[in-house]
Amino acid sequence: MAETIDIGLAPEGVQSLALKRANRHGLIAGATGTGKTVTLQVLAEAFAREGVNVFAADIKGDLSGCAAPGDPPPAWATARAAEINMPLTPEAQPAAFWDVYGELGHPVRTTVTEMGPVLMGRVLEATDAQEGALTIAFRLADDWLNEGKNEGLLLDLNDLRALLTYLSENSEDIGKKYGLVTPQSIAALQRKVLQLEMDGADRFFGEPAFKLEELTRARPDGKGTINVLASERLVQSPRLYSAFLLWLMSELWEQLPEVGDLDKPKLVFFFDEAHLLFRDAPKELINKVEQVVRLIRSKGVGIYFVTQSPADIPETVLAQLGNRFQHALRAYTPTDQKAVRAAAQSFRANENVDVAKEIQELNVGEALVSTLDAKGAPTPVARTKVRPPNSQVGPILPAQRAALMKANTAGRAYEKAVDRVSAHEILGKRAAQLADAEAREEAQAARDKEAAKAARTRSTGGATPRARSGGSRTTPLERQGGRVASGVFNTIVRELMRGILGTPSRRRR
Ligand SMILES: Nc1ncnc2c1ncn2[C@@H]1O[C@H](COP(=O)(O)OP(=O)(O)OP(=O)(O)O)[C@@H](O)[C@H]1O
Ligand SMILES: [Mg+2]
Numbered sequence: 001m002a003e004t005i006d007i008g009l010a011p012e013g014v015q016s017l018a019l020k021r022a023n024r025h026g027l028i029a030g031a032t033g034t035g036k037t038v039t040l041q042v043l044a045e046a047f048a049r050e051g052v053n054v055f056a057a058d059i060k061g062d063l064s065g066c067a068a069p070g071d072p073p074p075a076w077a078t079a080r081a082a083e084i085n086m087p088l089t090p091e092a093q094p095a096a097f098w099d100v101y102g103e104l105g106h107p108v109r110t111t112v113t114e115m116g117p118v119l120m121g122r123v124l125e126a127t128d129a130q131e132g133a134l135t136i137a138f139r140l141a142d143d144w145l146n147e148g149k150n151e152g153l154l155l156d157l158n159d160l161r162a163l164l165t166y167l168s169e170n171s172e173d174i175g176k177k178y179g180l181v182t183p184q185s186i187a188a189l190q191r192k193v194l195q196l197e198m199d200g201a202d203r204f205f206g207e208p209a210f211k212l213e214e215l216t217r218a219r220p221d222g223k224g225t226i227n228v229l230a231s232e233r234l235v236q237s238p239r240l241y242s243a244f245l246l247w248l249m250s251e252l253w254e255q256l257p258e259v260g261d262l263d264k265p266k267l268v269f270f271f272d273e274a275h276l277l278f279r280d281a282p283k284e285l286i287n288k289v290e291q292v293v294r295l296i297r298s299k300g301v302g303i304y305f306v307t308q309s310p311a312d313i314p315e316t317v318l319a320q321l322g323n324r325f326q327h328a329l330r331a332y333t334p335t336d337q338k339a340v341r342a343a344a345q346s347f348r349a350n351e352n353v354d355v356a357k358e359i360q361e362l363n364v365g366e367a368l369v370s371t372l373d374a375k376g377a378p379t380p381v382a383r384t385k386v387r388p389p390n391s392q393v394g395p396i397l398p399a400q401r402a403a404l405m406k407a408n409t410a411g412r413a414y415e416k417a418v419d420r421v422s423a424h425e426i427l428g429k430r431a432a433q434l435a436d437a438e439a440r441e442e443a444q445a446a447r448d449k450e451a452a453k454a455a456r457t458r459s460t461g462g463a464t465p466r467a468r469s470g471g472s473r474t475t476p477l478e479r480q481g482g483r484v485a486s487g488v489f490n491t492i493v494r495e496l497m498r499g500i501l502g503t504p505s506r507r508r509r
Contacts, residue, residue, distance in 0.1 A: 001263070005046035007039075007325070007369055009084035017043070017323055018049060019264040021372035023297040025320055026304040026314070029343070030327020035365040036306055039325050040270055043304070043387040047268050048093040048224040054269035055215055057245065061104075065392035066226050067095035067404055077388030079503055080365060084385050090190055091390040094219060095226045096408055097401060100204045100244065104230035104401065106411035107203065108210045109242075112154035113141065115205075115247055120160075122285065123201075123243045125191040127209055132183040137163050141423065151486035153422035156206040161193050162424040165431075166239075168418070199237050204244070207418045212255055214410060215267055242277040247301065252294045256299040266300035274305035275312035290316045310346065311339035318346065321422040322372040325386075328362035335397065350380035358382045 004016035028043075030036050038059070039305035041047065044054045045066050071090035081088035084330065097105030104357055112120060117138040121131040141163060144152030154160055167174060168186040175181065187402050196202070201434065215227055234241045249269065259266070278286060293303055305313055309329060313321075324347065331337045359368060362383070369384040405411060 002050055003263075003374070005043070005050060006040065006086065006387060007371075007412055008367075008384040008386040009086065009386040010369065012350075012380070012382045014086075015369045015379075015382055017046075017371045017385045018374050019052070020261065020374060020375060021269060021322060022047070022052070022126070023262070023265040023300055023302040024322035024376070025293060025297065025302055026323035026325070026371050027310060027314075027318070027327070028304060028306045028325045028327070029308065029310050030310055030362075031330050033364065034327035034362070034387060034452055036327055038365065038389060038393065039327070039367060039386050040272070040304075040306055040393065041066055041393070042387055044226050044268075045091075045093045045389055045391050047265075048226050049091075050264060051218075051222050051224050052363040053215055053217075053224040053267045054226045054270065055229070055248070055267060056226065056470055057229045057235075057241075057272045059231050059235055059272050061230070061232055061395040062393070064095070064097070064228055064396045064401060065394050066228070066389070068092050068392040068396045070388075070390060070392040073388060074393055076365075077356045077393065080385065080388045086387045089390050093219075093226050093391060094223050095228055096214070096308070096411055097113055097228050097230065097402060097405055098210075098411070099230040100234050100240075101200055101230075101416070103233075103263065105228065106405060106408065106414045107417070108206055108229070108414070109206045110209050110244075110247060111207065112160045112205050113138075113145075114209065114251075115243070118285070118288075119243045119247055121487050122281075123239050124189060125239060126189065126192070129182065129184075130185045130189050130192075132179070133164075133167070133181040133189060135165055136174070139178055140167070143425050149422055149426075151423050151426040156419070156424070157193055157197055157202050159423035160205075161190060164190055164193070164426040166427050169431075174333070176473070196240070198318065199240070200233075201237065201240055203417075204240065207420065208414055210248075210414070211388065212251055214446070216250070216256070217410070231272070235276070238273075238279070245271055246277065246285075249296065250288075251315060251378060252301055253299060255297045255299065256296075258298055259300045261297055262300050265302045268302045268304060270304045270306060272306040274307040275309075277314065278314055278317075286314050286471040290314070290320075293317055293320050309336075309339045310343045311335075315355075322376075322378065324370045324381075326359060326367070326368040328364075329359050331360055347381040348378040350382065353381050353383055355381060355449070381448060400450065 003020065004018050007017060009015070028036050028039050030407060032472050040056065043062060046058055047054050058064060069090035073088055073090065098108045099105035100108055115123070117131065117135045121134050124261060126131070126134060141152040141154055143434045167181055168183055171181055171183065217225070224265055231241060234244070252267070252269070256266070277289070296303065307313065310318060310326070326343055329336070329340050329343060331340045340356055347355050347368065353368070355368060362368070362506060365386050367386055368381050368383050370378050370381045373379050394498060425471045
């Protein structure tokens, strides 16, 4: 196994990344079109070649190219390889495709319960009051689950909605035990859940939920797998995008065992468009990210943020990113200039490189590089011509993607959504039964009234006026009856499914 992966050539010599320090995180920054994605691809394919699994969000679809040999390479790649005297051997890497919307990859889902109130609040852009209501809803659901009641199971958005309805209908009782929730907060949350559904996010919440084994599984040929998350559409819902990646990161942190410093990481996680993660993020969330980033490296996971300016990343997080690839930055505005100065200060000095000046002069495909050496010390910053990737630059064809997806048995296990009995069905059924009983009473009262009227008419000898509620109109009772019947059928199907799938989902929050 190699100890380092080569990034490119600088006047000081070949610049590389020590695999042993790859879990000390990284940053790929630079203005649009300066070569960030190519650098990401160079790193990702080298990790895979060395047996390190990768997870990367693919914002423009171009990263999918890592699954195909770049043959023939584009002219710029051949020219760059010759210029820096590095080999360019067309080679594909193993890749798996994932997609929240289930279109460009196997579906990735998680349950509302697992997402938890904080991230869910962020996805819903909840105000403080609404987040408070969400927290109460989750606490109530948790208590139910602890009592062994499945109405506390929040799998999909229907479940969340049913729980919120229950909360508003029983706000007085619940308020006494858990704290006050206003009908306004609930109504606003309901609207936001609906909006989320209309954006297509309902496909993201549910089962089978994504298992982390998909990201940590070893391959028989010793290579790593590049897990590509199709994000072109997802990133249009920035809150969902960032909440999903945060969820994944915190799951990795919670579930993976401590391993200390390994010869190479178990997984490298590329977080593209990282500014979306921190934009308008409450301090509490930033603290949490900072903590996860700090602790996750001893689990063998390296996190690489990809963004335009280092200033997009909070100082506390930035300070932990040991491996830096800084492409050109433009400094038009005072804010830009501040970012350039900040970027410059974060590098270990090299007397031959005037960082603040050169950062603005870098050509496309050039980066200021500083990585952690085998001892963990930052290498002096070097102006590096980044090598071209061996895999294809630019997206693969839809047919290639489809073939790769078809061949991925583990991924195909997620294709079919499963909806087992949870809050929505149970609370829905309860409400239906309640309505049923009410409707029965109502119908009985109506019949009594009719009977009394008929008796009166008979006694006066007049004609019965034609009932206003004509034959085609169904009674509330009939409507409820239909709903209950189909509910029971669904319940049976779901119970069966559950039997096949085994235990209910793990729950922590
Ligand atoms: N290492 C390199 N050597 C030579 N040319 C490169 C290199 N990297 C990138 N380029 C050139 O720059 C183009 C844009 O690169 P890339 O897509 O990586 O930019 P980017 O920073 O990701 O852009 P965006 O911000 O739009 O996503 C490439 O198509 C290629 O022509
Ligand atoms: Mg890019």
